Amino acid sequence: QVQLQESGPGLVKPSETLSLTCTVSGGSVSSGSNYWSWIRQPPGKGLEWIGYIYYSGNTNTNPSLKSRVTISVDTSKNQFSLQLSSVTAADTAVYYCARDIIGSGWYGLYFDYWGRGTLVTVSS
Amino acid sequence: EIVLTQSPGTLSLSPGERATLSCRASQSVSSSYLAWYQQKPGQPPRLLIYGASSRATGIPDRFSGSGSGTDFTLTISRLEPEDFAVYYCQQYGSSPPRTFGQGTRLDIK
Numbered sequence: 001q002v003q004l005q006e007s008g009p010g011l012v013k014p015s016e017t018l019s020l021t022c023t024v025s026g027g028s029v030s031s032g033s034n035y036w037s038w039i040r041q042p043p044g045k046g047l048e049w050i051g052y053i054y055y056s057g058n059t060n061t062n063p064s065l066k067s068r069v070t071i072s073v074d075t076s077k078n079q080f081s082l083q084l085s086s087v088t089a090a091d092t093a094v095y096y097c098a099r100d101i102i103g104s105g106w107y108g109l110y111f112d113y114w115g116r117g118t119l120v121t122v123s124s
Numbered sequence: 125e126i127v128l129t130q131s132p133g134t135l136s137l138s139p140g141e142r143a144t145l146s147c148r149a150s151q152s153v154s155s156s157y158l159a160w161y162q163q164k165p166g167q168p169p170r171l172l173i174y175g176a177s178s179r180a181t182g183i184p185d186r187f188s189g190s191g192s193g194t195d196f197t198l199t200i201s202r203l204e205p206e207d208f209a210v211y212y213c214q215q216y217g218s219s220p221p222r223t224f225g226q227g228t229r230l231d232i233k
Contacts, residue, residue, distance in 0.1 A: 047169065047212060047224040062221045096168055103157075109216045110159040112180065114168035 002027035004097045004115035011121050012091075018084040018120055022097030023077070027113075030055040030075045035100035035108050038071065038082045040093040041117070048093075052100050052108055053080050060108070087122045094119050126150055126215050128225035136233040143200040145228045147213035152193045157216045160189055160198045163227075164209045172211075173198065200230075208232050 008020035022036070029036055035052035051061030053071040061069045070083040084091060095118055098111040127150040137143055147158065156176035161169035171180040173189035176196055186201040200207055213225040 046226045047214075049222045049224070060220070064221075098168075101174075103216075107216065107220070108222060109157065110171060110174045110214065111161075111169070112171050114170075117168050 002099060002113040004099065004113060006095060006097050006115045006118040008118060008120070010119060011123065012087055013124050014088055014122055015086055018087050018091065018095075018122075019081065020095055020097075020118065020120070021079050021081045022115060023079050024099075025078070027099065028075075029073055029078050029080055033102060035060075035102055036073065036080045037098045037100040037108065037111060039096045039098055039111070039114075040091075041096070042090075042093045043119075050082065050084075050095075089122050092120065092122045125221060126153065126223055128213050128215060128223055130211075130213060130225035130228045132228060133226075134229045134231060136231045137203055138233045139203050139205055141203050143198075143203055143207070143230060145198040145200075145211055145230070147191075147196040147198070147225050149194045149196070149215060153196075153215045156192050158189075158191070158196050159214045159216065160187075161212045161214065162207075162209045163212065169212060203230075205232075 003025045005023045012018045037052040038050040053059045053073045059071045068085045073080040097115045099113040101109040103109040129148045131146045158176045160173040163169045177189045188199045210227045210229050212227050216222045
């Protein structure tokens with residue numbers, strides 16, 4: 001059974017950089033069949049896909065966040081990470097990491113395993 | 125970007141009843157690349173349906189998905205107490221970025 005666990009600070013100051021790590025167990029980030037994604041959900045609101053990474057280091061991010069997002073992978077630790085720069089209160093959300101199924105054409109498809117999520121609050 | 129609009133916003137039904145949830149896309153979703161998720165309070169979303177109509181592993185057969193193009197439906201044939209939750213649709217495929225609907229809340233009447 002694949003399990004994902006997010007970790008990182010729960011409070012970040014405005015204009016600073018949010019940094020989260022997702023640790024994968026029961027599966028491998030080096031799997032050629034999966035991307036590894038970050039998704040967020042502001043309190044009481046819907047879901048927004050942030051971006052994904054492949055074990056090779058290739059990434060794809062949501063254009064709405066692209067200039068502020070960095071996603072990296074550490075295959076030796078079976079982890080992948082998110083950095084979101086210049087945060088504001090609008091970035092307050094529960095951040096989820098998830099396993100992403102790759103389809104033909106190398107498009108990301110749907111998310112079959114999710115972490116429990118971690119709430120990140122942006123406040124001074 | 126494809127915008128997904130779910131209706132109704134809230135659906136109030138009783139256990140044993142049939143639930144029909146709608147997801148409409150602002151443009152055609154290629155190859156029926158649509159998924160449905162269930163989310164309960166304090167939990168991550170759980171994949172129910174992918175490819176518009178294929179049930180994910182372990183999902184009871186009272187959940188079914190249908191539709192194509194711009195109109196998709198999630199049907200729960202006989203509601204169980206554990207089915208009351210928020211449901212999201214999500215599109216994927218050749219029109220990045222992937223987007224989610226705003227959700228339908230299924231409440232106990």
